[in-house]
Amino acid sequence: MPATPKHDPVRRNARVGPVMLPAEGRKGDPPKWPLPGRMDAAEREAWAQLWATPQAVAWERLGWTRTVARYCRMMVQAEKRDASAALLGQVTILEDRLGLTPKSMRILLWQIATDEVGQKREQSEGARGRIKAVG
Template sequence: MTRGGARAASGPAPDPNALRRNRPSDKAGWRTLPTEGRPGDPPQWPLTTVSDREWELWADLWESPQAVMWDELGQTLEVALAVRTLAEAELPDARIDIKKMVRPYLDSLGLTVQGMLRNRWKIAPATEQDAGGTELRPAAPLRPGPRNRLKVVRDDEGT
């Protein structure tokens, strides 16, 4: 068993909203992924024959916002291995070691919150369109800021 020292996923994940932004590790910056995901058809399946469930997962994952980065980074094989492992882990009689492999795959591909933070990816806020086709602004935060909670109180004499 390993002892001491830093590990790849040790410590808290990076925070895009941190107050201190002059860290050397922040030089790479954050990548904003499009909400609508990756356009087009999924790439060709790189492994041996594909099952129906694997193809369903494959096609679905390649429509996600993270797929833009997988395409850019050439991670077709990694995604295929994750899909095959996930499809096998879904089976009722799946071995526990197969089920344990799914989470690291999802993290490394940015399909979990922690994976998104570690990869320094964020998804652009979704905007809605009204019936007339005009774009609406993103929804306001649920909790107002401190300035919005203050109000001016005047006495009757105007002083």
């Protein structure tokens, strides 16, 4: 006779909760460019923008600097008019791996922390502005 299942089974692969990423993004200068060769102007701009995102906090913890650099270099090339379908596909794959899409953020269990105090401040300032405009 089979054993009846436990009502409160112990998990062998304990689940981890979501990783909260700051809504204001990563602070500070981007890491040093890790790939050979110099960055061009478009790569430099994209590199700075990528490392200011909330996801960059997780990349830094995980040591994904080289992967982000590859994505940055490929993304700049993929945004050109004559980009190949293969390159566009590789960029899409890296976007998912780096948590740059809503679906990949869910899979990685990454969430953007909400700034509830800031939101309430904006709401109250907006309400005051509407009241002044009416009055």
